[in-house]
Amino acid sequence: MNVEQLLKAHGKPEREVYFDNENSGWISQEVVDAMLPYFNKRGYGHPSITHRLGWEAYEALYNASEKIASTINSDVKEITYTHSGTEANNLAIIGGVRANK
Numbered sequence: 622m623n624v625e626q627l628l629k630a631h632g633k634p635e636r637e638v639y640f641d642n643e644n645s646g647w648i649s650q651e652v653v654d655a656m657l658p659y660f661n662k663r664g665y666g667h668p669s670i671t672h673r674l675g676w677e678a679y680e681a682l683y684n685a686s687e688k689i690a691s692t693i694n695s696d697v698k699e700i701t702y703t704h705s706g707t708e709a710n711n712l713a714i715i716g717g718v719r720a721n722k
């Protein structure tokens with residue numbers, strides 16, 4: 622069935638249901654508000670680069686890591702950022718295998 626056939630058979634949905642979280646996802650307004658200064662007011666730098674914008678990015682990332690660690694009752698050193706779900710899954714699986722050898 623194509624989309625037109627589904628709509629004809631079931632009618633128009635009452636609300637949108639979004640399942641494509643692999644490619645994008647909803648961002649809460651709280652996160653948008655926190656990140657906005659880095660996108661349009663101050664610019665942003667890579668947190669591993671040694672210049673002012675990089676240091677500011679590192680400080681912002683570290684502060685966010687502290688908040689996350691506090692929320693989940695862990696240490697900042699236990700917080701890891703990945704580029705994708707696949708990278709996160711691989712890290713978890715390989716880490717689990719190595720820990721249980």
